[in-house]
Amino acid sequence: MNRPRNLITLVNLLLFYAEVSAFTGCQKSILTVRHVASCPKDEVSWKAAAIKMNCDSITQNCAMSLGLSTPNHRFQYHCLVNSDKNATVEVCALNRFIFGFCAEFDINAAVVQENYDADCKTHNPPCPEFYDSAEAYKCKKSYF
Numbered sequence: 001m002n003r004p005r006n007l008i009t010l011v012n013l014l015l016f017y018a019e020v021s022a023f024t025g026c027q028k029s030i031l032t033v034r035h036v037a038s039c040p041k042d043e044v045s046w047k048a049a050a051i052k053m054n055c056d057s058i059t060q061n062c063a064m065s066l067g068l069s070t071p072n073h074r075f076q077y078h079c080l081v082n083s084d085k086n087a088t089v090e091v092c093a094l095n096r097f098i099f100g101f102c103a104e105f106d107i108n109a110a111v112v113q114e115n116y117d118a119d120c121k122t123h124n125p126p127c128p129e130f131y132d133s134a135e136a137y138k139c140k141k142s143y144f
């Protein structure tokens with residue numbers, strides 16, 4: 001008998017599923033998609049573009065309805081390659097934590113996801129092994 005441990009496992013499992021369900025996408029994101037020729041190349045210009053796009057002003061309940069209205073998951077500016085890798089888009093989307101790859105935006109699923117064609121480790125300089133997609137300028141191959 002190890003009740004406390006089982007309870008912790010259950011809570012972790014529920015948190016895990018809450019996290020995964022966030023990645024079913026946010027349809028409101030699709031309305032914000034703008035095709036751009038390129039993305040901001042550094043932190044300063046990325047942040048300036050984020051202020052201009054003002055994702056905070058857009059009413060959405062994605063984070064809330066997914067139980068993710070925490071400081072870690074907010075509807076915010078991204079500039080990413082699309083999942084067909086033939087366009088770059090600015091979009092307000094729920095951020096995610098990305099492991100080992102660059103990021104992309106899947107316009108159909110309305111979700112930020114790993115770009116499995118862009119492995120961080122093969123880049124020079126390499127991008128972080130772990131980063132917030134809302135700071136995807138840290139991984140230059142997240143766009144062109």
Ligand SMILES: *[C@@H]1O[C@H](CO)[C@@H](O)[C@H](O)[C@H]1NC(C)=O
Nearest residue numbers: 035082083084085086087088
């Ligand atoms: C990108 O590729 C997809 C799939 O091949 C195609 O349907 C779409 O029209 C292309 N978009 C652009 C902007 O070229």
